[in-house]
Amino acid sequence: xxxxxxFYPVVAVMVSSWALADFVELKNGxxxxxxxxxxxxxxxxxEVGKNDNGTIRRVLIIHSSEISSWVADxxxxxxxxxxxxxxxxxxxxYIESLLQKAxxxxxxxxxxxxxxxxxxxxxxxxQNLDGLAxxxxxxxLKVRAHALRLQLAALEGKAESIEKKSDGIEEExxxxxxxxxxxxxxxxxxxxxxxxxxxxxxxxxxxxxxxSDLVMREEELVKRKMAYNEKRIQVDAxxxxxxxxxxxxxxxxxxxxxxxxxxxDDVKASARKKSRR
Numbered sequence: 166x167x168x169x170x171x172f173y174p175v176v177a178v179m180v181s182s183w184a185l186a187d188f189v190e191l192k193n194g195x196x197x198x199x200x201x202x203x204x205x206x207x208x209x210x211x212e213v214g215k216n217d218n219g220t221i222r223r224v225l226i227i228h229s230s231e232i233s234s235w236v237a238d239x240x241x242x243x244x245x246x247x248x249x250x251x252x253x254x255x256x257x258x259y260i261e262s263l264l265q266k267a268x269x270x271x272x273x274x275x276x277x278x279x280x281x282x283x284x285x286x287x288x289x290x291x292q293n294l295d296g297l298a299x300x301x302x303x304x305x306l307k308v309r310a311h312a313l314r315l316q317l318a319a320l321e322g323k324a325e326s327i328e329k330k331s332d333g334i335e336e337e338x339x340x341x342x343x344x345x346x347x348x349x350x351x352x353x354x355x356x357x358x359x360x361x362x363x364x365x366x367x368x369x370x371x372x373x374x375x376x377s378d379l380v381m382r383e384e385e386l387v388k389r390k391m392a393y394n395e396k397r398i399q400v401d402a403x404x405x406x407x408x409x410x411x412x413x414x415x416x417x418x419x420x421x422x423x424x425x426x427x428x429x430d431d432v433k434a435s436a437r438k439k440s441r442r
Contacts, residue, residue: 283316
């Protein structure tokens with residue numbers, strides 16, 4: 166499901182004129198926001214809090230081995246080579262990378278992760294909205310709307326995937342049940358024919374072989390029926406979980422639809438405000 170690749174060049178152009186707040190993304194996926202004080206050869210210093218007077222500050226020193234990437238203002242920062250595994254990104258590059266990562270997750274079927282990353286991109290796009298000039302504000306709102314549309318498409322894809330998988334599993338179980346019932350019916354008919362033919366006085370050699378075959382068939386059918394019943398329990402539990410997930414996803418779809426509508430209204434309002442000035 167390739168839902169966003171055609172937008173990346175557009176996004177890169179749209180978001181090229183403003184930056185995000187500083188943050189460091191760790192290799193475990195955690196994102197630490199604050200103000201990056203320095204970028205050293207083997208570490209980054211980031212201020213994550215301070216009191217009103219600035220006399221008490223909380224500064225983290227994070228070793229490069231823990232860092233996946235980081236985002237910082239392009240002005241007034243120390244920038245040194247950190248090696249191939251650590252990437253210093255501009256804020257706009259980071260949003261684009263989130264969209265690309267999200268798409269990759271969707272293509273792998275990891276819908277929840279992709280949906281989360283699209284949402285992160287939407288939120289980050291407007292992180293510093295109040296401090297932006299009118300033009301940059303409009304462009305940031307466009308990126309948020311775009312990311313939300315991608316998130317909505319991913320949610321719809323997830324709902325479709327859940328329904329398709331559930332239907333496929335149910336069809337497999339129905340085919341299994343139908344085959345099992347056909348084999349049981351044939352066994353019962355063969356056994357009835359055998360019982361009708363055998364006599365109390367004498368059982369021919371061929372009939373003895375037939376009886377042995379019926380016994381083995383009965384044992385096999387018992388095992389198959391037990392296996393089916395066990396699988397049926399597992400499938401019913403899975404389908405119940407899937408149904409709950411589907412309901413939750415459809416609820417999310419409605420919520421994101423509302424967010425998309427609001428985001429698009431915000432873009433129009435911002436564009437009108439910009440044109441009046």
